[in-house]
Structure formats: C-alpha cells, structure tokens
Amino acid sequence: MIEPGKAELVKELAYEAGFADVRMCAHESGSLFFLFLPYRPAKPAGYGKVNLSNYYITSQKGYLFMKNLLLRLAQEGVYAEEFQGTGVKQLALKTGGFIGLNSLYYHEQYGSFVSIHVVKTNIVCGDSGAPGQSECPKCGNCIAACPAGAITGRGLCVSRCVRAHSNERRIPAGYRGFIYQLLGCERCQAACPFNRAAPGEAYSFDLVELLEGKHLKQIRTLVGPNYGRRRIIVGQAVIYAANAHYAPALAAVEALAGDEFVGETARWAREILKKS
Ligand code: SF4
C-alpha cells in the first residue's frame, strides 16, 4: 500500500534538519530519499592563507543533518537508515539531474556544487520520481580545466583524479603540483557552465599557523575526524606553501623536516621554498 503520509513526514523532517531539497524514488520494496545540500565554491584565499574545500565542510554538515534526521524518524516510528549501497549518482538520476563528463551528479538548480545524502526507508512509493531530462552537452571545459588529465571524451578516469589521491596519508609526488587548497579539487566544476553559483565565503587558514599545528581542532569539527587528521591537513598545507612559493613559511616547513608523518613532504617543500 502506498504511504504518502509517511513520505511527507520524511520530507518535512529532512527540510527541518537543514536540507535544501528532498526527492524520493522507489527502490526495491521501499524507497530512497535523496537529500541535497548545496554549497558555493570558495573565494580565492588571501596572501599567506589556504582554503579548506567547501565541499568537505558541506558533506560533514550533511552527515550531521542526516544523523539528526534518522533520530527524529526513529522517534516518529519510521524505519530509516543511511543508504550504504553503490551507484548513488545513477539512482539519483531517477529523480532528475544528469551526470557530467566529470562523472559528477548535476542537480538542476545547484549544479554539481551539492552534497548528496541518501536515506533508505521501507515506505512504499507510488512513482519512481521524475527522471532527468537534460544531459551533459560535452562542451569539454572540464577536460581543459583538469590539471591531472583525468577527463577525456569518454568520461573520468577515477585513478587519475586528484580527489582519488588528495585525501591519502601522503600525496603522490606527481600530484603535489595540483594541490591548491586543503582537501579535494573542484577545478572541473568551476569550469562547467552548469555551475553558475558565484564564489562565496571561504574557510581560510593562516599557512604558518597551520604548519605549526594550530586550527586542527576547528578543521576536524568542520570536516570530521577522518579528513581532519593532522597528517592530511598539515601535509597538504606544506605542499600548498611550496606551490604558492610562500617564503615566509620556510621556517615552519623546516621545523617539520624530521616529522614522522609529513617529514618527507616537508623536506621536498623546503628545497622549493629556499629558492623562492
Ligand atoms: S564542463 Fe561541459 S563537458 Fe564538463 S561536465 Fe560541464 S557541461 Fe559537461
């Protein structure tokens, strides 16, 4: 039996939790709810500063919103859990949007600057949403913008994408030159004509202070404990300092040269900064 009342309750509580758009579609014997949280790309960081990716901040915010939502649904007696299956982007297509050449999901209003969270319920859904009508026109802007050559006319080569490497314990040497912020890469998205949002506020951090280990607690709060690990954040700050040729960071980088986790990266950066 179709249960519109319960579906409406999920949507209402999802909006109350903070999500900006909620869509649903039938899935197996129940349904999936797609919860969208948009963000804006960050304005360029000022001199001596580095930005934290707005995507990772938004994703963590959405994760916390979803936890609250699941709690509220449990209180209301509605079975719901975080969807752990694969193919989220393909499933989201059942409710609209399209997938770009860069393999990202595009929402009609928010473009690809959106964090998607999915809740699975046993609510029986009458229809399967409104399938996406538009398609990526393959303009090629993202191909040209990608520093790693990860996108071709056939799509994304995941293993070549900076995102596949930028959150590892140590950035591979060949990828260091592509680091322009803390966590991730949004170059292909910034170049896409479907992303019309103007750059917004950024979480920028003083480079030298970051290298000295400050702000890590705040960053962990913003992006969660996994992405906020010292070796990831400080390691990328070291790389960014070298890429930006930010000579005032030399002493702080030098102090990290013997560090167990970021020492090798710091020694590499030190040589670049000495010439800056
Ligand atoms: S930049 Fe062009 S080719 Fe790439 S995802 Fe956007 S519309 Fe598609």
Ligand code: SF4
């Ligand atoms: S996220 Fe960066 S590295 Fe990955 S495809 Fe886009 S531009 Fe290329």
